Amino acid sequence: MPHHTRPLLLLDVDGPLSPYTAEPDGRPEGYRPYEVMPAFWRARHRGRPDGEVPPLRLWLDPSHGPALRALPFDLVWCTAWRGEADAWIGPLLGLPPLPSVDWPRMHQGDPDGLHWKTRHLTAWAAGRPFAWVDDEVEPQDTAWIAAHHPAPAMTLWVDHRFGLRAADFAALTAWAGSLTA
Ligand SMILES: [Mg+2]
Numbered sequence: 001m002p003h004h005t006r007p008l009l010l011l012d013v014d015g016p017l018s019p020y021t022a023e024p025d026g027r028p029e030g031y032r033p034y035e036v037m038p039a040f041w042r043a044r045h046r047g048r049p050d051g052e053v054p055p056l057r058l059w060l061d062p063s064h065g066p067a068l069r070a071l072p073f074d075l076v077w078c079t080a081w082r083g084e085a086d087a088w089i090g091p092l093l094g095l096p097p098l099p100s101v102d103w104p105r106m107h108q109g110d111p112d113g114l115h116w117k118t119r120h121l122t123a124w125a126a127g128r129p130f131a132w133v134d135d136e137v138e139p140q141d142t143a144w145i146a147a148h149h150p151a152p153a154m155t156l157w158v159d160h161r162f163g164l165r166a167a168d169f170a171a172l173t174a175w176a177g178s179l180t181a
């Protein structure tokens with residue numbers, strides 16, 4: 001596929017890459033523990049001296065970076081980490097700097113019960129085909145996107161106990177293939 005026609009892959013961090021509800025004693029296969037200190041995490045501990053802020057601990061699977069880069073998509077961070085994913089997540093997975101959806105606000109309520117990301121990421125995609133990978137996407141989000149986005153779109157729910165799995169990569173590949181079939 002020529003580069004400019006590739007669909008976007010709008011990628012969440014907490015859930016798909018970081019299985020934050022995995023059992024503490026049951027780290028999923030392939031994951032390794034990491035400690036990071038993004039600015040939003042330091043801000044949550046405002047008032048504590050820098051040296052006393054505990055690191056944010058998370059598990060990541062380093063094989064996800066190469067697997068994501070091999071997909072026929074243009075990768076985009078679509079996460080409450082905003083551009084900080086470039087500094088703290090991308091390098092651990094071997095991902096290059098990526099564009100990120102920058103939110104005017106986050107975690108707000110929605111009159112139609114949509115996820116706080118749904119309307120903004122759809123506008124951000126500006127008519128390009130996209131797949132949105134998130135542990136919080138729900139059927140009403142999928143329906144809204146189908147009704148309001150002028151290009152093909154796929155939503156892929158990922159279980160935050162496990163993170164992205166082989167079947168998810170297969171589904172993304174199959175969907176991208178269906179665009180050019
Ligand atoms: Mg998430």
